[in-house]
Every structure is written in structure tokens, then in C-alpha cells.
Amino acid sequence: MEGMRPNSRSGRHRADGRVHIPEVDPLFGSGIRMTAGWAQHDGAGADLGFWTLLWRLPRLMRISFGLAWHAGHLLLPVAIAAKLLAGAATGVVLLATNEALALLLAGTPTVERLVDALPVLLAVAAGGVARSLLSSLGDATNGKLAPRIDRAATVKLLERAVRVELVIIKNAEFRNLMSAAARGALSARMVTTYAIALVEAVTGLVAAAGVLTVLHPMLMPLMAAVTVPSAWGAVRMARARFTSMKRWTELQRQLETLSELLIGASPAEEVRAHRADGFLLHHYQRLARLSEAEQARLAGLEARTTLLSDGVAGLAKLGMYGVLGALLVSGSVRLAVAGTVLIAIRTGTHHLTSLVSAVNDLYEQGLFVQDWKQACDRAEAEAIRGGAFELTAPPDQISVRDLWFTYPNNEQPSLAGVDMTIRRGEIVALVGENGSGKTTLAKVLVGLYMPQAGAVWWDGRTTAEVDRASLYDHVALVAQDFVEWPFTARVNVTIGRATRRPDADALDASAAFGRADEVVARLDAGWDTLLAPEFLGGTMLSGGQWQRIGLARAHYRDAAVVIFDEPTAALDPRAEVAVFERVSDLAQEGRAVVLVTHRLASVRRADRIYVLERGKVIEQGTHATLMALNGRYAELYTLQASQHQDPVSPA
């Protein structure tokens, strides 16, 4: 337990700030909470005293207010001003009430006295109406502002995230920050909502306290004595709810995971065939009971806290009545003032309770907004910063010299001193065992990753010198894990070059290249079929059908440098042969083709083959020279070829 500090019975905070649930769950081990960035602030307020929260609030609110100003300009000041004026109206209503009571209770009630009190009574009513109108104006303005903040925060995060270097966006720590930031974008609107509620609570409280002080200096401490127990109850319950939420959120996520597994489409086959349904349902019930127990515990605590705070407040009220009575008897206050005091104390208690809960909510949501800010700043700092040189024409040759590349958090380099060259009109094949660095090399070649040492030359410029967007303009990529866009078949191909004007001939040619024409012909709505079974009317494609669509997309991109990373892994033999023939055509048309594959029969036609092992090129040459060399390539090739021969029958 070194490096931990006790927090609650349900969990401990480690020195690194992550939550550790001590009980080991039979399904989730020590909990899934620790992996999710957004979960780290849930219940954050539970660790701090109320005054510490108050002290840290302005810094958190500054970020949200900046965003609110950017999203809605005057809307936030208008909402705050409306709530301030509503608070002032509360003060006016209290003072007018006091006047009215003074007039009405000055002696035995008569019609004249009532008539005299009428203007003041009208002022009480008008003040009440004004307060409601102003408060509603504040709420309506905030209602207009909140979705704008939402959009502004989310769009800012998306715009920045999409420009981040690939190596960073794939990093686990950055992914956690992004997941917290996505939640923070939603929290930004809540911070302003709670801040406006806070303004209303503070002004209401100040109005009540101010009126009491004006009436008699002794009355303000009286209100404090009556409201403090309620405030204590509110703080205690807010804290208890936070602490409980830690456990509840954890259980809730586990329950959601189980219910997704039970009703989800992708695990459905295995859930049935392996009869996992009973197992999953049993654990769902078990965890749901835990969640129920936690909620029941909280309800019990709430009841006890309310009882205690109400009891103490009752005693305080008794004392207050005693003091009020003494003041009345001694003639220090009039009967009318005593009536106003009771109303003011009720108003003050209400606003104090709202204030406490607004501060708690503000702090917790503010932490998420801080994550959003941090993620936006980090994304900006990690944005792709290419050189200034615009690559208007495609390169004639790409070459790498003594190239070294190590992924962040890896100790071993994935590329260690690689030399290679590819020219337009050539097919270069990268082969080697799993993890030898083929995919990494292909990505470094086209500027998706930047080498730590050595350089990738696109003609006379390195990838670091050129503007990266202009470089990507000349690249088409069929990645191993190519994207299955949840859009129509047409968009799935044309997104390869979304800026191109619709061109039916080009679309047909690309479909023919990847043999996607056969796939589209079988779709109910042809090119307009939605390829996303998760949406109504969507269709599901097989792995090989998707691969054909991916190939068509790369062709539609019409780029001079084409990377094929295992382009035929899911294709049937006929489609595979056809695709490899068309890959040769691409080279003959003057493109530079990099082919990463384990199907060695298909690399025989390559102009050069590079054999990689642990990030190094160990052999290179044509198929014929490598076979003659009788090294690793020849060994792998012979091994694969032998799979196609009939087994020798035992004599």
C-alpha cells in the first residue's frame, strides 16, 4: 500500500491520483475504472474541504467563462446580470414585506390601514414578479448559451485533435487525455449553468443577510445560527454523494459493459454458442445488487443527516424565537420586523443550500473543463508541423538513408538503420516476419511518422522540410486495418479524394480495379447502399468485400505513391490474382508502388524486394537474385511454396 492514502471504505486514491478499488471482482479484477481518463475526476470534490474548493474555483471558472464569451459574447453577462437583479429584487421584496407588516401590525386592523398598506403590498407583488421575470430571463439566456458552448468546445477539440501527429494520437496517455477532454467539452456548458446558479444563490443570500442587518444588527447572527446546520447537512450529503458516485460509477460502467455484451450484435454468436448468457446474467444480477445496496446506504445516510441537521436547526430556531421574543419584549424590534425575520431566514437558508451544492458541482465539472483545456493545448503543441516547402509535383524518387525509428514507450527501435529506394514506375516489396518493421517503414516513407535519425528524401527534400498536407496529396494508402466508413458505398470510395468533383467514370474504373464492382452490383441500392449495419437500412459486408471497397478507394485517390499493406489478406484466390495484376498496371502507369505482403508468390514481379528482420534490411534484390542468394527470402519462399505441393505419400 505504499504511495497510497486512505480515502473511503470503498476505494483508495493512489499517489498517482488514480483510483484503486481494493476488492478484486471475479470479472473485472481490480476494476476497469483506472483505464478510463474521464473517470479520474468523478468524485474529485470528495477529497477536498469546502474552502479549498472555493479557493480553486476561480481558476477553473476562468476557462469556462473564456469559452462562454467566445461562444456567446454578451449572453453570459446578460444571464449573470439578470440573476444579480433577481437577487436585488429579493432584497426589495423583503424590505417591502417588512414595511407592509409594519403598517398592518401597527395596531388593530382597519380598512384605512389596509388602504394605507396597499402601495407597499403592490410593491411586494411587483418585486416578486420582477424577481421571477429576471430569474427566467437568466435561465432562458443560459439555455441559449449552453448548446453554443457545447458546440464551440467540441469543435475546438475535434479541430485540434485531427491535426495531431499520428505517433501522439496513438499514444495511450494522449488517448486518456482525449477521453477526459471529450467529457470536459460537455462539462463546459454545465460550469456556466452552475456559475449562474451560484450568482443567484449568492445574491439571494446577500439580500437576505443585508435586509436583516438593516433591521437589527443582532438578526444576522441569528440567521447564521439557523442556516448553518442546514448548510452542514448539504455539504455532508454532497460529499457523501460524491464518494458514493465513485463506487456507483464504477459499478454502473461494469453493468453497462455486461448489458452491452448480452444484447450487442458482435458478441451474439459466441454468447449463444458458448452458452455464456447464464454466466453474464448471473454477474449482471450480482453487480446490480451491489449497486442497489450502495444506493440504499446513501438514502439511509441522507435520512440520518437530514434528521440531525433538522434537529440542530430546530434547536437553533427555538433559540432564535427566544432571542426574538426577548428583543420584542425589550422593545428593540417591532412585531412586524419579527415577521420579516422569519421570511428572510427561510430565503437565506434556501439560497445557502443552493450555494453549497453549486460550489460542489462547479468544482467537479470545472476539473473536466480543465482537462479539455489541457487536451486542446497539448493537441496544439503536438500538431503536425511540416516545413514550408509545398510539394506541388509528385516525386520521381523516394529514398531513405540510415533510417531509425522508435515508437514512444518502446525501448527497441522498430527501424534500425534502413536504406532503401523506390522510383516512379516501380513496385518495391517489403517482406519479413511479423513485427520486422514493414508497416512502420511504409508509414515513415509517406511522412505519417517522422524518423528520429536518418531521413526520408522525396527527390531533393526530406519529409521534415515539406508541408505535410502537400506531401499527403501524393499518397494513397491501403492500410492493414483500413477504415470501414459507416457511410454509403459511394462515399466509401470517393472519400479517397473527397475534394474531387463527382466523376462516374472514375468511380467505375476504381471499382473495377478493386473488383468492388461485383460487390456494388449485389447491393440493394447500388452505390447508395449504406454500409453500416448499426443504422436502419444499413448493410453488412464480408471482410473480403470490404477489402475490395478499400482497394477501390485507394485507386480513386489517384496518387503517385501507393502503399498496399497486405491488400489481399481477405480476398478469394481469383480476386487476389486480379488485384495483383492491376497493381502491376499501376506501376506501369508511372506510380511508385510499395507492397507489404506475406504472399511471396505475389512479390515475384516486384522490381526490388527488401527483406526485413528486427527493423533491419537483411537482404535485397529481385526475386531471382534473392533465390540465388539462398538466404532468408529463399527459405521463406520455399517454405510457402511447399504448402502448395501434394504431400509425399509414405512408401
Ligand SMILES: Nc1ncnc2c1ncn2[C@@H]1O[C@H](COP(=O)(O)OP(=O)(O)OP(=O)(O)O)[C@@H](O)[C@H]1O
Ligand atoms: N503503434 C505502435 N506502438 C508501439 N509499437 C509499435 C506500434 N506499431 C508497431 N509497433 C512495434 O514495432 C515493431 C514493428 O511493427 P510493424 O507493424 O512495423 O511490423 P510488421 O513487419 O508490419 O508486422 P506484421 O507482419 O505483423 O504486420 C513491432 O515490434 C511492433 O510491436
